[in-house]
Amino acid sequence: xxxxxxxxxxxxxxxxxxxxxxxxxxxxxxxxxxxxxxxxxxxxxxxxxxxxxxxxxxxxxxxxxxxxxxxxxxxxxxxxxxxxxxxxxxxxxxxxxxxxxxxxxx
Numbered sequence: 111x112x113x114x115x116x117x118x119x120x121x122x123x124x125x126x127x128x129x130x131x132x133x134x135x136x137x138x139x140x141x142x143x144x145x146x147x148x149x150x151x152x153x154x155x156x157x158x159x160x161x162x163x164x165x166x167x168x169x170x171x172x173x174x175x176x177x178x179x180x181x182x183x184x185x186x187x188x189x190x191x192x193x194x195x196x197x198x199x200x201x202x203x204x205x206x207x208x209x210x211x212x213x214x215x216x
Contacts, residue, residue, distance in 0.1 A: 117157030117192075118150045120184075122175040123166045138166070138173035140180060144187050151191040158184070159196040 124138035147158050160181050166172040181195045 115156045116154075117159060117194075118146070118155055119196075120147065120158055120160045120175070120180065122161050122163060122177065122180065123168060124173060136172060138175050140175060140183060143175060143180060144184065147184055147188060147191060147193075151188050155191060157192045157194060159194045160184070162195065162197045 124136035160177050162177040166174040
């Protein structure tokens with residue numbers, strides 16, 4: 111039996127603990143994310159997942175780290191950790207049928 115492998119989710123919307131502890135800032139910066147992923151890699155984690163959100167799901171007023179750019183930057187910064195862009199293709203779908211757009215263009 112193979113050894114278990116562990117990974118972490120990147121806090122693309124910042125850490126949500128401060129929503130209950132206002133003395134700690136919510137930080138969705140690339141610098142913080144990079145530091146966390148490098149620490150996870152140093153500790154032996156093998157995977158990190160970067161969730162896709164076009165806007166912060168908690169509030170539009172909060173920062174949000176963009177998935178594809180963050181993945182590219184993390185790939186440059188790390189040596190061995192696997193970086194997965196966790197894309198949910200149906201979560202951002204348009205509710206208007208494509209035929210509506212097609213007929214309006216023709």
